Amino acid sequence: MSDTQDTPTPAETGAAEAHIEPASPETATPQTDAERIATLEAELGQMREKWLRAEAEMQNLRSRTKREIEDSRLYAVQKFARDVVETAENLRRGLDSLPAAAEDEPEILGKLRGGFEGVERAFVTMLERHGIARLDPQGKAFDPELHQAMAEQPAPEGTEPGTVIQAWTPAWTLHGRLLKPAMVVVAGK
16 A cells, blocks of 8 residues: 555555465366256245245234234324213203202293203213213113122012112223223122
């Protein structure tokens, strides 16, 4: 190399390459055509197997990614939906706290009750349109996946033990996945 340059000159690289001798065909072990074909077929089989495994792995990755994206899209609003469900339950509690309809009640009270019931129906319909469903557990068998037992009472006559005899709140699901369990009273033995 020269004093002013850090890279080798073409003459220097040519001299260095001249000392490296490639392996000549005469020094390699001779193979017959049949041996060479068998070796190449074995390598081809190995490469094909690696390729098929890589393809299967990519297909699994695509499927898993697609499923995860779909789940993310469906359940991304789960926390928001849980809060909205609370609002629906509070609206129902407000309606339940109104006095029962009577013939001598003021007309304004009847109109308010009807208006709030209409708002509740529209609200629940909107929730259902977006995949949020209300499940009424009253009279159904206790299901620990959907119900949270708050109390147990002796079974009334004609009621099987393990049946929900009173529901404090309904169960709510988001696209079939439990959003909020129903708070229930279960018939005991």
